Amino acid sequence: MLLTLRCRLLSPQLSKMFRSLPHPQKSHPSSLTFGASISQQPNCPYASAAKGQRPAALSESTKFVRTVLFVPPGVNPDDVTDDMILPGSNIVLGPYAGEAKVKDVDFVKSSNRPKDCPKDDRPEFAMLGRSNVGKSSLINFLVRKKEVALTSKRPGKTQLINHFLVNKSWYIVDLPGYGFANAPESARMDWSSFTKGYFLNRETLVSVLLLIDASVPPQKIDLDCANWLGRNNISMTFVFTKCDKMKGGKGRRPDENIRNFLELMKENYRQHPPWIMTSSITGLGRDELLLHMSQLRNYWDSEETN
Secondary structure, eight states: OOTTHHHHSSOTTGGGGSOOOOOOOOOOOOOOOTTOOGGGSOSOTTOOOOTTOOOOOOOHHHHHHHHHSBOOTTOOGGGOOGGGBOTTBSBBOOTTOOOOOOOOEEEEEEESSGGGSOOSOOOEEEEEEBTTSOHHHHHHHHHTOTTSSOOOSSTTOOOSEEEEEETTTEEEEEOOOBSOOSSOGGGOOOHHHHHHHHHHHOTTEEEEEEEEETTSOOOHHHHHHHHHHHHTTOOEEEEEEOTTOOGGGTSOOHHHHHHHHHHHHTTTOSSOOOEEEOOTTTOTTHHHHHHHHHHHHHHHHHHHHO
């Protein structure tokens, strides 16, 4: 039953976005492919009917699962239960989830150009976000190793493509932040030609982890970046950072900012991409994000070997 879904989605405050729903009725299964823009999927991926017949109406619960949750390959949306949903996210855990522990991590190289990146065919996850979103802190938080990625008080410090090898089997890629204003003029780069070139040509890219600062209201530059990734069929997960913070004690709560961001994304996405709440201070979302990455990675591996 999905009756307790609100308790597992996010914080108690953000769970108010959702209402209790009855158990889903059976209908034709649909699939969500990684790396596909939801707005470009067929209008009715799950509905089929004989000529002259109208498709059967979907139950409210089925609509909820199909439009709000991220259902990975290997999972029938009609079989989703509340205990399959990772806390603090809209992500359903499927059969491809596996080993998620980080045992070791090594810096491999920094690259000036996408074509200079490692060419060993290992899968990789690219970290992207505004320059002060907490990207380096999140990387250090995930691998539980201080100063793996340089943490700086000066936005725009990361100006190269940095590859970190995890468990000698997959990469975390630290990309230059966008929207920074304090980097020296000589170091400012054309994000559209540098970072976008990486996204469009990197065959080993499993998914982009697009970091969004939950302590501030939605930013146009983040929305534009997300929409560009979607239009180009690049797989992404929204990773909300700083979910423990509230600017100056006077701003909106992180859960309100997240809700507003997701509402804006609905204008271009018929289904929400996967998203998850994190905090490098409290530890929120670490294990869940690594589990999500494991199922994306294992699915990618299975497709590569077939």
